[in-house]
Amino acid sequence: xQQQQMNQPSNQQMQHMPILQDPDIVYSYLADLKRTARExxxxxxxxxxxxxxxxxxxxxxxxxxxxxxxxxLMSQQGWYNTSSSVQSQEIMKQITTYQxxxxxTQQLVQKFVQ
Amino acid sequence: MQPLTxxxxxxxxxxxxxxxxxxxxxxxxxGSTQNQNVKQVCQTMVNQxxxxxxxxxxxxxxxxxxxxxxxx
Numbered sequence: 001x002q003q004q005q006m007n008q009p010s011n012q013q014m015q016h017m018p019i020l021q022d023p024d025i026v027y028s029y030l031a032d033l034k035r036t037a038r039e040x041x042x043x044x045x046x047x048x049x050x051x052x053x054x055x056x057x058x059x060x061x062x063x064x065x066x067x068x069x070x071x072x073l074m075s076q077q078g079w080y081n082t083s084s085s086v087q088s089q090e091i092m093k094q095i096t097t098y099q100x101x102x103x104x105t106q107q108l109v110q111k112f113v114q
Numbered sequence: 115m116q117p118l119t120x121x122x123x124x125x126x127x128x129x130x131x132x133x134x135x136x137x138x139x140x141x142x143x144x145g146s147t148q149n150q151n152v153k154q155v156c157q158t159m160v161n162q163x164x165x166x167x168x169x170x171x172x173x174x175x176x177x178x179x180x181x182x183x184x185x186x
Binding site: 018020022025026028029032033035036039040042043046047048049050051052055056058059062063066069070073076077 | 115116117118119121122125126128129132133135136139140142143146147149151152155156159162166169170173176177
């Protein structure tokens with residue numbers, strides 16, 4: 001009986017342990033920064049008064065900067081898995097495809113736009 | 115400067131709710147973390163979110179007199 005009590009964390013110890021650990025709670029903050037940035041973007045594009053638009057633009061810029069800082073913090077702490085890097089062959093393929101697209105569109109522009 | 119539209123006012127108050135939540139999240143992190151890097155970043159973030167909140171409040175105050183009066 002005595003032994004069992006020793007192995008189980010006491011009630012007091014449980015209370016001092018946060019339910020959400022650092023990576024989770026910071027991620028949740030990061031997610032809300034991202035959501036807020038999206039909402040500022042919508043506010044910018046739907047503002048009527050130029051001064052209000054400018055204010056939202058400035059808040060968006062600031063919010064994006066903060067999101068970047070929090071992302072860097074999480075990355076430094078090893079709390080964020082960046083997606084794997086792409087092979088150069090795959091980039092080459094896309095370059096070729098989109099050079100062709102560019103060429104075709106350029107021909108269209110030359111035909112109809114003086 | 116033009117009178118605020120209903121939509122603009124909604125975006126302003128929604129943004130203020132967002133900033134308020136972000137302040138509280140930072141405070142919660144500061145209160146629970148032992149990590150000094152995390153603590154430091156969140157402390158600077160609190161000030162910035164408070165500034166954002168005040169800026170949005172200022173926009174409302176600046177436009178207050180331009181609002182359509184209730185009795186027409």
